[in-house]
Amino acid sequence: MESAIPAYLETMRTRHKRVPDDYEPPYPSFVARYKPAVSRVVMAYFGVQYRGETPLAVLTEIAGLLAGEDGPSHWDRAHYVDQSGYETIVTVAYWGDVARFDAWFAPAREAWTGKARDGIGTFIEVLRPTVARHETLFSSPDRPEGVAVIAEGMSGEVQEHAYWGGMRDRIPLSQTDAMAPGGAPELIRDGARLRVTAHDNLCLIRSGQDWSDTESSERKLYLDDVEPVLREGMDFLRDDGLGIGCYANRYMHVLAADGSASEKSYGQSWWKSLAALERWAESHPTHVKIFGAAMKYLSTLGPSAKLRLYHEVTVAAADEQFFEYRNCHPKTGMLAAVETVSA
Amino acid sequence: MESAIPAYLETMRTRHKRVPDDYEPPYPSFVARYKPAVSRVVMAYFGVQYRGETPLAVLTEIAGLLAGEDGPSHWDRAHYVDQSGYETIVTVAYWGDVARFDAWFAPAREAWTGKARDGIGTFIEVLRPTVARHETLFSSPDRPEGVAVIAEGMSGEVQEHAYWGGMRDRIPLSQTDAMAPGGAPELIRDGARLRVTAHDNLCLIRSGQDWSDTESSERKLYLDDVEPVLREGMDFLRDDGLGIGCYANRYMHVLAADGSASEKSYGQSWWKSLAALERWAESHPTHVKIFGAAMKYLSTLGPSAKLRLYHEVTVAAADEQFFEYRNCHPKTGMLAAVETVSA
Numbered sequence: 001m002e003s004a005i006p007a008y009l010e011t012m013r014t015r016h017k018r019v020p021d022d023y024e025p026p027y028p029s030f031v032a033r034y035k036p037a038v039s040r041v042v043m044a045y046f047g048v049q050y051r052g053e054t055p056l057a058v059l060t061e062i063a064g065l066l067a068g069e070d071g072p073s074h075w076d077r078a079h080y081v082d083q084s085g086y087e088t089i090v091t092v093a094y095w096g097d098v099a100r101f102d103a104w105f106a107p108a109r110e111a112w113t114g115k116a117r118d119g120i121g122t123f124i125e126v127l128r129p130t131v132a133r134h135e136t137l138f139s140s141p142d143r144p145e146g147v148a149v150i151a152e153g154m155s156g157e158v159q160e161h162a163y164w165g166g167m168r169d170r171i172p173l174s175q176t177d178a179m180a181p182g183g184a185p186e187l188i189r190d191g192a193r194l195r196v197t198a199h200d201n202l203c204l205i206r207s208g209q210d211w212s213d214t215e216s217s218e219r220k221l222y223l224d225d226v227e228p229v230l231r232e233g234m235d236f237l238r239d240d241g242l243g244i245g246c247y248a249n250r251y252m253h254v255l256a257a258d259g260s261a262s263e264k265s266y267g268q269s270w271w272k273s274l275a276a277l278e279r280w281a282e283s284h285p286t287h288v289k290i291f292g293a294a295m296k297y298l299s300t301l302g303p304s305a306k307l308r309l310y311h312e313v314t315v316a317a318a319d320e321q322f323f324e325y326r327n328c329h330p331k332t333g334m335l336a337a338v339e340t341v342s343a
Numbered sequence: 344m345e346s347a348i349p350a351y352l353e354t355m356r357t358r359h360k361r362v363p364d365d366y367e368p369p370y371p372s373f374v375a376r377y378k379p380a381v382s383r384v385v386m387a388y389f390g391v392q393y394r395g396e397t398p399l400a401v402l403t404e405i406a407g408l409l410a411g412e413d414g415p416s417h418w419d420r421a422h423y424v425d426q427s428g429y430e431t432i433v434t435v436a437y438w439g440d441v442a443r444f445d446a447w448f449a450p451a452r453e454a455w456t457g458k459a460r461d462g463i464g465t466f467i468e469v470l471r472p473t474v475a476r477h478e479t480l481f482s483s484p485d486r487p488e489g490v491a492v493i494a495e496g497m498s499g500e501v502q503e504h505a506y507w508g509g510m511r512d513r514i515p516l517s518q519t520d521a522m523a524p525g526g527a528p529e530l531i532r533d534g535a536r537l538r539v540t541a542h543d544n545l546c547l548i549r550s551g552q553d554w555s556d557t558e559s560s561e562r563k564l565y566l567d568d569v570e571p572v573l574r575e576g577m578d579f580l581r582d583d584g585l586g587i588g589c590y591a592n593r594y595m596h597v598l599a600a601d602g603s604a605s606e607k608s609y610g611q612s613w614w615k616s617l618a619a620l621e622r623w624a625e626s627h628p629t630h631v632k633i634f635g636a637a638m639k640y641l642s643t644l645g646p647s648a649k650l651r652l653y654h655e656v657t658v659a660a661a662d663e664q665f666f667e668y669r670n671c672h673p674k675t676g677m678l679a680a681v682e683t684v685s686a
Contacts, residue, residue, distance in 0.1 A: 015359050016358050016359070016521065018361070018508065019622075020523055020616075023618070023622075026626070163622065163626060164508070164625050164626075165361065165507070178359065178363065180363055273363075275362065275363050275366070278506075279362075279366075279506065282506060282507050283505060283506060285639075285642050288634065288638050289635070291631070292635045295628055295631050296628075299628050
């Protein structure tokens with residue numbers, strides 16, 4: 001067993017882990033391991049918002065930008081219908097070299113949010129955290145998703161999971177910092193572009209499930225008993241999350257390379273703080289139901305379960321964030337956090 | 344809102360609370376407040392183990408002892424049938440003045456475990472923790488139970504509750520100490536008396552429910568939907584708790600003054616550590632089910648719920664404990680923790 005915090009990010013603690021040193025998790029989990037030379041990762045969400053026909057040309061455009069020089073090491077794409085009935089396709093790109101991202105970003109940004117598109121909104125949401133402000137968790141070590149695809153590999157079994165507080169304990173910065181939020185989101189109007197500056201220690205989670213390997217009764221159990229409860233929780237966060245510190249939530253269906261729906265999904269949400277995310281996960285009725293359904297599923301199936309689960313969580317400093325929206329409705333992403341200011 | 348830790352027990356922290364200073368619990372809870380002069384409390388469990396007829400004379404005997412000089416400020420009584428089919432009635436007494444307990448205890452102990460009783464076992468389980476090693480929690484401030492009856496009164500609404508880790512954060516010692524367990528329980532044979540010396544930071548919880556004020560549909564919901572799930576969890580701890588650090592568990596039905604069953608119950612259990620209790624409460628399927636049932640109950644009823652909930656938790660130093668059993672079967676109380684040594 002190893003710590004989720006790699007040895008080179010261990011520091012003299014001023015804050016304790018939530019579990020004793022002899023804690024043994026009841027089942028295995030794994031984390032992404034970057035090369036020690038990777039000091040930051042970049043996760044960039046490029047959204048297109050529309051009604052009706054899928055704007056294939058726009059999707060081709062961003063794919064072309066991502067394929068250019070200094071483009072990301074990996075990207076994937078997902079679809080959802082938001083609370084206002086708009087369809088959204090988000091192309092999510094990951095870099096392990098922030099200098100390459102910086103070289104790539106300025107012209108790509110101009111191309112993506114610098115021009116008007118008839119009936120189509122575009123947005124960019126970027127975090128570029130130091131690795132000390134970021135953690136991942138995987139139920140299996142053999143199929144990375146999201147940011148983990150750009151990692152060097154997976155850890156062995158880690159200690160800090162399967163208890164409330166494990167998420168925080170896996171973030172290296174938690175050794176010395178409570179990661180309290182500082183300030184409030186503000187809107188900046190730049191012509192047709194709307195930018196949001198959020199605040200210190202804004203939190204992002206991408207939490208995914210992959211049921212492509214499940215068969216017969218396990219598949220039925222996931223689709224009939226777990227997915228509807230998960231959807232209900234995702235809907236709550238999307239529609240009523242603001243009151244508990246969730247600025248925005250998207251329950252996304254991952255798209256295959258040909259644009260068809262795959263058998264993977266993820267929830268992606270922006271939070272005022274890691275603490276707010278912890279409180280929802282630990283005690284809100286909607287997540288208690290999700291947790292209960294997942295527990296029942298996993299205890300029914302035991303180690304034979306073929307469902308794959310993962311997440312990635314970042315607590316970003318104020319200067320590690322970028323949010324820009326063009327021609328999007330006012331409840332899109334982080335715009336929802338500043339709507340009253342904007343009104 | 345106030346801290347569960349009274350001002351006179353606040354110390355310079357070396358360990359952090361699990362929630363930020365601006366945390367606001369979603370519903371009110373209260374804790375017992377002792378007079379600052381109370382440095383220790385004593386909680387003493389006097390058990391009688393039998394089959395068949397209730398040994399009224401023995402119960403009268405302990406009641407007589409408790410009524411003597413320097414007797415407890417409060418006592419109550421409860422009944423259960425244990426895993427070996429023995430009936431047990433435990434008379435639980437509380438002192439707020441350890442000098443009075445000390446003056447009272449020696450002859451009472453002689454009377455209770457110093458003599459043979461035909462077909463009847465007796466036992467004594469005592470903790471005498473400093474108040475810094477102890478916490479309580481009540482859903483309503485107007486009906487103290489257990490140790491809280493000897494307190495001066497109840498707090499106002501406290502901050503440290505309704506999140507995992509609140510129990511630990513309410514114990515004043517948690518400001519500076521991880522309360523890790525040290526050592527293993529050992530058996531001491533003293534003629535017919537069997538004593539157990541446990542170890543540093545042994546943990547005791549008494550966790551109770553009072554449905555006497557519930558009516559019609561609320562009563563039905565508690566008895567049909569919550570109680571069976573609670574019972575299942577209590578049975579798990581009783582029968583299979585050892586593997587997760589629960590030495591012993593009793594799911595007790597409180598007896599009214601006339602010996603009849605009241606509409607109150609509590610679970611009382613001995614744990615290797617506070618951490619082991621935390622792990623069970625937070626992630627074991629049996630308690631996740633209890634938590635889920637309670638959440639559903641409380642969210643269905645809202646503030647109109649008449650069910651009362653409370654608990655008291657102690658993490659005792661090695662020299663604050665006393666366990667003695669006479670003519671009890673080998674799985675009684677803390678004997679279960681040393682059974683293999685005794686065999």
